[in-house]
Amino acid sequence: MDCIFCKIANKEIVANIVFEDEDFVVFKDINPVAEVHLLIIPKMHIGSLMEIDMLDASKIKNMFGIINKMADDFGISSKGFRVVTNIGESACQSVKHLHFHIIGGRKFGWPPG
Numbered sequence: 768m769d770c771i772f773c774k775i776a777n778k779e780i781v782a783n784i785v786f787e788d789e790d791f792v793v794f795k796d797i798n799p800v801a802e803v804h805l806l807i808i809p810k811m812h813i814g815s816l817m818e819i820d821m822l823d824a825s826k827i828k829n830m831f832g833i834i835n836k837m838a839d840d841f842g843i844s845s846k847g848f849r850v851v852t853n854i855g856e857s858a859c860q861s862v863k864h865l866h867f868h869i870i871g872g873r874k875f876g877w878p879p880g
Contacts, residue, residue, distance in 0.1 A: 802872025
């Protein structure tokens with residue numbers, strides 16, 4: 768499979784990894800849109816949120832626990848942050864591997880699009 772996020776998870780491509788466990792990797796986005804811009808990915812290839820049922824409930828719970836931990840570790844939990852996933856072409860999903868952006872450190876506008 769020629770998936771850049773699978774290659775990061777498998778250490779075939781270097782990334783600025785800030786957290787890793789047996790199921791997930793968190794790394795800094797190479798094109799940050801805020802002071803803190805991280806990506807969390809499952810190590811297993813999952814195309815998008817539409818395939819989330821490939822993860823069992825305990826892994827999904829763990830993933831969101833990691834997101835909370837990263838927000839605390841990077842000092843954005845108290846002021847607020849965004850967790851974003853894009854699904855499909857119309858939403859500008861550029862990498863077809865489930866990933867959530869963890870973004871914080873500045874004031875955001877609404878609507879985001």
